[in-house]
Amino acid sequence: MDDFWKSDDWSMSDEPNASSGGSVLVVVSAGQLAAAKSLLGAAQSIAPYLGANVVAALLGGDDAAADELLKVGATQVWLVDVATSGLLDDAAAALAALAQQGSVAVILFASGERGDSLAGQVAGRLGAGLVVGAQSLSVDYGSQQVQAVQPIYAGAGLATWQANGKPAIFTLRPDIATPSLNRPATGKVARFDYAATGELLKVVRREHSPLQQEMLRAKVIVAGGYGAGAAGFAALKELAATLGGVVGASKSAVAAGWATREQQIGMLGQTVRPDLYIAVGISGTPEHLMGIAEGATIVAINSDPRAPIFQLADYAIVGDAATVLPALTARLKKLYASD
Amino acid sequence: MDFTLSKEHQMLKRSLREFVESELAPVARDTDLHERQTEANLGKMARAGMFGLPFPQKYGGAGMGELGYCLMMEETARVDSSTTTILGAHIGIGAMTIYLDGTEEQKQKYLVPAARGELLAAFALTEPGAGSDAAGIRTNAVRKGDEYILNGSKIWITNGPTAGVITVFAVTDRTLGARGGVTAFLVEPSFEGFSVGKLYDKMGIRGSGTAEIVMQDCRVPKANVLGKVGLGFITAMKTLDGGRLGLGAGSLGGAEAALEACVAYAKRKFVCDRGQLTPLAYQQYVQWVVADISADVYALRQMVYHCAHMADSGQKFSQESAIVKMFGSEVGARAIERVQQVMGQDGVMVGGNIERGMRDERISRIFEGTNEIQRTVIAGEIFKKVGLKV
Amino acid sequence: MKIVVVVNAVPAERVSVTAGKLDFGEAAMLGPASRAALYLALAVSDEVTVLATGELAAAEDALREALAYGAQRAILIAASDQRGATDYAARADAVKGALEQVESDLIICAAGSYALARGSFAPTGALLAGMLGRAYIGGVESLVQAGDLEVTAREGDELLTYAVPAGTQVVLGVSNPAPAAHELPWFGGILNAYHGGEVERQAVAGEGKLTLSQIGPAPRRDGRELLTDPAAESVAVLVESLRTRSLI
Numbered sequence: 001m002d003d004f005w006k007s008d009d010w011s012m013s014d015e016p017n018a019s020s021g022g023s024v025l026v027v028v029s030a031g032q033l034a035a036a037k038s039l040l041g042a043a044q045s046i047a048p049y050l051g052a053n054v055v056a057a058l059l060g061g062d063d064a065a066a067d068e069l070l071k072v073g074a075t076q077v078w079l080v081d082v083a084t085s086g087l088l089d090d091a092a093a094a095l096a097a098l099a100q101q102g103s104v105a106v107i108l109f110a111s112g113e114r115g116d117s118l119a120g121q122v123a124g125r126l127g128a129g130l131v132v133g134a135q136s137l138s139v140d141y142g143s144q145q146v147q148a149v150q151p152i153y154a155g156a157g158l159a160t161w162q163a164n165g166k167p168a169i170f171t172l173r174p175d176i177a178t179p180s181l182n183r184p185a186t187g188k189v190a191r192f193d194y195a196a197t198g199e200l201l202k203v204v205r206r207e208h209s210p211l212q213q214e215m216l217r218a219k220v221i222v223a224g225g226y227g228a229g230a231a232g233f234a235a236l237k238e239l240a241a242t243l244g245g246v247v248g249a250s251k252s253a254v255a256a257g258w259a260t261r262e263q264q265i266g267m268l269g270q271t272v273r274p275d276l277y278i279a280v281g282i283s284g285t286p287e288h289l290m291g292i293a294e295g296a297t298i299v300a301i302n303s304d305p306r307a308p309i310f311q312l313a314d315y316a317i318v319g320d321a322a323t324v325l326p327a328l329t330a331r332l333k334k335l336y337a338s339d
Numbered sequence: 340m341d342f343t344l345s346k347e348h349q350m351l352k353r354s355l356r357e358f359v360e361s362e363l364a365p366v367a368r369d370t371d372l373h374e375r376q377t378e379a380n381l382g383k384m385a386r387a388g389m390f391g392l393p394f395p396q397k398y399g400g401a402g403m404g405e406l407g408y409c410l411m412m413e414e415t416a417r418v419d420s421s422t423t424t425i426l427g428a429h430i431g432i433g434a435m436t437i438y439l440d441g442t443e444e445q446k447q448k449y450l451v452p453a454a455r456g457e458l459l460a461a462f463a464l465t466e467p468g469a470g471s472d473a474a475g476i477r478t479n480a481v482r483k484g485d486e487y488i489l490n491g492s493k494i495w496i497t498n499g500p501t502a503g504v505i506t507v508f509a510v511t512d513r514t515l516g517a518r519g520g521v522t523a524f525l526v527e528p529s530f531e532g533f534s535v536g537k538l539y540d541k542m543g544i545r546g547s548g549t550a551e552i553v554m555q556d557c558r559v560p561k562a563n564v565l566g567k568v569g570l571g572f573i574t575a576m577k578t579l580d581g582g583r584l585g586l587g588a589g590s591l592g593g594a595e596a597a598l599e600a601c602v603a604y605a606k607r608k609f610v611c612d613r614g615q616l617t618p619l620a621y622q623q624y625v626q627w628v629v630a631d632i633s634a635d636v637y638a639l640r641q642m643v644y645h646c647a648h649m650a651d652s653g654q655k656f657s658q659e660s661a662i663v664k665m666f667g668s669e670v671g672a673r674a675i676e677r678v679q680q681v682m683g684q685d686g687v688m689v690g691g692n693i694e695r696g697m698r699d700e701r702i703s704r705i706f707e708g709t710n711e712i713q714r715t716v717i718a719g720e721i722f723k724k725v726g727l728k729v
Numbered sequence: 730m731k732i733v734v735v736v737n738a739v740p741a742e743r744v745s746v747t748a749g750k751l752d753f754g755e756a757a758m759l760g761p762a763s764r765a766a767l768y769l770a771l772a773v774s775d776e777v778t779v780l781a782t783g784e785l786a787a788a789e790d791a792l793r794e795a796l797a798y799g800a801q802r803a804i805l806i807a808a809s810d811q812r813g814a815t816d817y818a819a820r821a822d823a824v825k826g827a828l829e830q831v832e833s834d835l836i837i838c839a840a841g842s843y844a845l846a847r848g849s850f851a852p853t854g855a856l857l858a859g860m861l862g863r864a865y866i867g868g869v870e871s872l873v874q875a876g877d878l879e880v881t882a883r884e885g886d887e888l889l890t891y892a893v894p895a896g897t898q899v900v901l902g903v904s905n906p907a908p909a910a911h912e913l914p915w916f917g918g919i920l921n922a923y924h925g926g927e928v929e930r931q932a933v934a935g936e937g938k939l940t941l942s943q944i945g946p947a948p949r950r951d952g953r954e955l956l957t958d959p960a961a962e963s964v965a966v967l968v969e970s971l972r973t974r975s976l977i
Contacts, residue, residue, distance in 0.1 A: 158945060
């Protein structure tokens, strides 16, 4: 089975078993193995069309973690030891060196503040093209170049980019690809030794300072907009308390005095990353929506069936907050009581 | 004709809008309740140059002219009329007297710190016996050596309690009356014989301090005579022209805010109409209110900005500014009253913007020249053009 | 210390029902992260150059705003028309080209982005750091000049302060708009920015490694059900589904 994937029916190589398309390199940090599965899945969906094999670079991990990666589809894992000073490390330089050593066609990272900035530094060093936050990858049949679809303008639009050369770097939303199937680990694990050049900056102070607003750490957020009204805000505070979540607000609700500036979510407020976002009486302008990171499940409750938020929401209830919220709270209390 | 604001005024308006919505709006209710602004906000406004917005940069101002001043009044009045009043009295009539008629020394001593927000200015003309009949003031000033001794009291002085310099109008020659007998003086609260009297408890604009000031043998150095002795009334009238314009701009802001509140309310409030839940906006009365107010606002906006343009280009604008103040305050009154009716019970809740707006708005038809006086001024200007003195 | 701040322009607030375009025009303004980056620079230096790329009209207003806040020099790099989506590597390359003419001890990039997916960050600063071979510190929240330059950046729940010795060139990324309250520019600066302030234009094209093959609105999400039943039933369905997905 493996031989089939490695064969080069599409290439002009003399050696039918060699991967003349180079490799697709997936970069994973030790603490991010869950994301690795979907990145490797995405890698596997494009590697055959490029005639490439899938390799992984594990930053700061051990052999056990490397084995996990082999099981989910990497044919080779490079263990990259990086010298670190706080959040600065040699990873970018090391990865650039690794990419230049083998012929790497594509490098994949998990999208996020860390992944995007690491991908950016590597792309800068290699002079490569970069697409941030891509939601799907494919290979264009004619040119054999990788294509990525990228959401833009807070999800209102989609842009499709095509790489113009090698390597091309993409950061992917971690939940996009189907994770690859488990298989026996048959690949190799090797260390990539990299000699650090230059000194890392010194950390002179390290302060434990959890994000001031619990909203930025919250997994559940119940946010109210202008449509909620003062009465609606009282009800949604209760809902948030029942769910163990935090209350947020749109700009109009803050302007009306029902919430504080610290609770404002959106372009001029906070960017939040919850798992569950319940939007009550929020119409859904891009300026608000851009404050909700991708990956959240959005429940929208609004009395206007044509509100733009319904385009984005995963669950939509059309109704008045005054009736829906108490019903929802009561139902949840019943559910929790019976747990 | 291009009526778009220039780029710098657009940026000014945007910055003001952001500031007002993020800093003044959240504390507007507290400002009203506790009758004062927060130090933090006053500091920000001073650093931004709001206290001297129209004055040239060489006098410590921001140089944005009468138009910039009107934009500021409009934007602040959208959320907090008390702040608008403080700024209006300070810039529009207080510091403006010094800008129009002060000597270089007086400008350096008073106008520059006032523009920077280090000193608050006020304008004192009204007396217990002379309100609309301003020519009947009785506070007198007697020359004694190098000083003038002032005796009398002035009432309803905005910024009175905390002002650092007050332009006081006093009679220097009773026989000449208003034409040649009144002089303007720059009085500091530290002068001997000056005291702040009663603090007024007002229905609205409670965040702005208003007080009586009392002068009992108050000693004012002769260097503090503003303009020429005897020509104080002209200073007063000149200054009030610009002040009125600013107030009209304030009414514009209030009316716009009321209209936007009405539109938002009508959109989200659902009422049962013939068995179906529909937005309140479907009701004809509400649509007419919105249409009427928007017509008023459209007219007032053009009026305010056109008049500001006249002021900035050096033209005489007494008649126009009186119209702006009169029409503007009445537009504001109609707007807030009708919006409150549309919003029903929601409009009379204490702590809400509409209830506070209603209380704040009432004074605009009364102060800085009642609307009756404005009408007198307008008619007087018109008849003067055809040779009749009315 | 000469600082270059790379900023983003965002469209100015949409207009109200009363004003129309007369008062707000089609202008753009500095984005929240850009403004935060500019404040950091202005607090430690009085030789601040601001650089922006983008469509001429929009980015120029943002640069004038930067001049109004107190920057000394503003440079606009003409961008090739990307029809709404940005090739960040090309943009960083253009910035790098422009920087060859500008002396800088420190580069601060605004990493917030209005134009990407929700919650994403623009990688301009990271790309630039890679291209110039400099260290990149992202998530910067404050900057203090105390002998060495002290840069405080956030990593999760920790604030790390780095000492950057004089002479070491780094690139900083600012993504978090300061949670502190809004600071206004001095309004006199607005006047000066438009009368006398100069926005320099440079036509530096960045070399892009990507081609935009398609751009359009995201497809409508059809096929989901709008729950419009009386509250009790909709709520029951919702709770059931969220429970199955372990979200509640």
